[in-house]
Amino acid sequence: MKTKSWIYTLALWALLAGSSLAQETDYEVMELDAENASEQDIIDALTPPPPLVTRSLDGEAPEMKLRAIPLRIRFELDSYELTDSAQQTLNRLGSALTSDSLSAFRFRVEGHTDALGDEDYNLDLSRRRADGVRNYLINLFDMEAARLETVARGESSLLNPDNPNGPENRVVLIVNLGPQN
Numbered sequence: 001m002k003t004k005s006w007i008y009t010l011a012l013w014a015l016l017a018g019s020s021l022a023q024e025t026d027y028e029v030m031e032l033d034a035e036n037a038s039e040q041d042i043i044d045a046l047t048p049p050p051p052l053v054t055r056s057l058d059g060e061a062p063e064m065k066l067r068a069i070p071l072r073i074r075f076e077l078d079s080y081e082l083t084d085s086a087q088q089t090l091n092r093l094g095s096a097l098t099s100d101s102l103s104a105f106r107f108r109v110e111g112h113t114d115a116l117g118d119e120d121y122n123l124d125l126s127r128r129r130a131d132g133v134r135n136y137l138i139n140l141f142d143m144e145a146a147r148l149e150t151v152a153r154g155e156s157s158l159l160n161p162d163n164p165n166g167p168e169n170r171v172v173l174i175v176n177l178g179p180q181n
Contacts, residue, residue: 027066042096080128115164127152
């Protein structure tokens, strides 16, 4: 009997873990030319649409659809050091995230890579790059650390799986996670 209970517990944990991962990557990636985007363009892209007004039997508000923007943050080859152009892009992002329009929201910084190279190395590199972006925003814009979390995706969630080695996969995604609690 203990074995059955353990199996059910394990199955439930696997189901919950799987659904959490699905929710973690369930977002709408907005089209944005990040290198030429203004602060207002970033604000508009990351601002969630107003929720649909619906009548529900349980009285719960509908979930907010997560919005994300891909930023081509330039790094030196095989490096997580921010280039001058990366800092310019992050300066516009930081101004947008600290604006009145977005200051009430939490965000996730996701590091992505292409499929070139070793998978474990790419995962670590994407983590270091996401952490570098987060630290830059926190330090330069005096943002609360709790507003920004990081996730390393490496090559596991290619933005263009049809071209796994394409430069469009080497990005940092900024995901609006919703209001701060």
